[in-house]
Amino acid sequence: MKKVQFKSSYSQYLFLAPQLGILLIFLYWPIIQTFRDAFTMQDAFGFGATFVWFDNFLFIFDDPAYFIAFKFTIIYSFVITLITGSIGLLLAVQANNVMHGKSTYKTLLIWPYAIAPAVVGVMANYFFSERFGLLYHLFHELWGFNWYESVFDSYIYVIIAGSWKQISANFIFFLAGLQAIQKSVIEASMIDCKNSFRRFWTITFPLLMPTTFFLIIINITYAFFDTFGIIDTTTIGAPSGETRTLVYKAYMDGFRGLDLGSAGAQSIMMMLIVLVITIFQFRYIEGKIHYN
């Protein structure tokens, strides 16, 4: 904290009020309602609600579809993190290597970051449509690709659609991380270690750890939440709900099924997952990385 500050006075509340006000009304109030929904059950006509303790939670644990969505979300975030992280790192290392055209490469690789997931999904749709989709036909020739029926093939579809734009974000952050490493460190390591491949994994990569862990969190959050627009414009969960993320399932149960109790319970389960990941990040990972 700052050593020199203004004395506490009423004016501090004027500065805090706008953000706090918006957060209280449009964030805390809905969160409280989420908890209320999760522990109550609406009657069939929506006139009243009864307190049911953990019934909504027990229902979702009994629901095989919830575990399918859970399994898919875990696989999806893991694969997206792995693919976009490694391709982003590979491209960033190359862009950091070249003498000429560094900023041109940066510009040419940065823009997909700006495209909305839903727009990416609509585009992916055209490449995976049975009628004229190039990738559909290519994969179909190779191994009889058919995402309408095969779970594996539908995974490939949403993984490609989900990874494409996220490569950009990984590239930008890794490149910034690489450029932040001091020249003298790299020069010193060049004398000690002639093999550039080994030098990367023993010197550069450990120095990139803070960036890497930051990106892991970013990518997991992306796969959890931002991919809603991608799923909703590509497979819509096909085949039979196998490619629904937890967020997508909660939305469908709440919106199509009008089951707000279940949607609320599922939201709280997801809050818990996010909380666990965050605590894990702070407790175990941040402590083990050496900054600078």
Next chain:
Amino acid sequence: MTRFITSSLSHFILLIGILIMVVPVWMIFASSTHTSSMINMNGLQIFLGDSFYENYLRVLLYQGGFFKEITALKMFFNSFIMATGVAILSVVTSLMAAYALVYYRIKHATLLFWIIFITILVPLELRIFPTYSVMAELNLVNSYFGLIVPISASAIATLFFRQFYKTIPDELLESAKLDGANTWRFFVDFLIPLSKTMIVAMLIFMFVFGYNQYLWPLLVTTSEQYWTVVMGLKMMSGSIVHRFAFVMMSMVPPILIIIVLQKHFIKGVFQDK
């Protein structure tokens, strides 16, 4: 010699990366300049056709939606209002809140800090129905206000501004105090000019964030008059080439902003020189 080989390899890998990014978008663009029968017969195209003006003009001015009440042009207008509103509202409120957190000796500062920052862990997707019912209770469904405010309820920019303020030397406030600056003057005359890069970066970030919203506009706009571009993609009817054209146009504003302002964006987010 080895230097030449490794650098050629780098260029080659980067080129492949760029192709993976550019080719899909280019093919949709090229296909959007053909006629529908051409696409239906021959699939996606690589070379440009000659229906560019025809297709794009029709999409911009066509009355779409279930009730044929909205044109793509109006959707762009709505998206622009929404994205600008989100950017300005979230950046202004974050700038102020971060100022109070860093520059005041507040009682319960830690508590306030957590009240604000824990919200980053609860994205809109996790509280979407209750947020909708709050909006319904406040009579804000189908309004620009309803599109903008819940998306602006974000502490991400606050976190960035707070980090940035903490790097500013204490001497600044000391000398400002000697000059007799009060809290408001210090904020407006010293801190805001110093934060310019960060402000621009956050405005860009939040603009793109607001423009790209999909689920929230889908839920909170039942009247076609408030449809935005990104959600409209799924709602608009039309032949295949018109869909291509709409997809292409939908990505232009955020891409343009990121490319034109990328220096400011990167400078602010990574705080490098």
